[in-house]
Amino acid sequence: MNAELEATRARLSLVERELLQLGTRHDLAMSAFRFDEARDLQQRITLLEHERAELIAEVPTPAPPPPTAHVRVAVGSSGRRRPRHG
Numbered sequence: 183m184n185a186e187l188e189a190t191r192a193r194l195s196l197v198e199r200e201l202l203q204l205g206t207r208h209d210l211a212m213s214a215f216r217f218d219e220a221r222d223l224q225q226r227i228t229l230l231e232h233e234r235a236e237l238i239a240e241v242p243t244p245a246p247p248p249p250t251a252h253v254r255v256a257v258g259s260s261g262r263r264r265p266r267h268g
Contacts, residue, residue: 187241194237201230 204227211220 190237190240194234194241197230197234197237201227201234204230 204223208220208223208227211217211223
């Protein structure tokens, strides 16, 4: 199970890296008015986003952190007043 989890995490990392690169390429294609290239990139991005969602569903969510103890802090005067400068 641990090896499968590590493989899933590794694939997820690769997919996310590729999505980042494709997103950049898509933006560049759009700004250069290369709409056919941008459309092809968008189709690839859509497929990878679906794969990413499936991979995320396979990876268990981390346990929430333990609750922290609340510390009371007293805020008040020390009995001494500072002179006002005006």
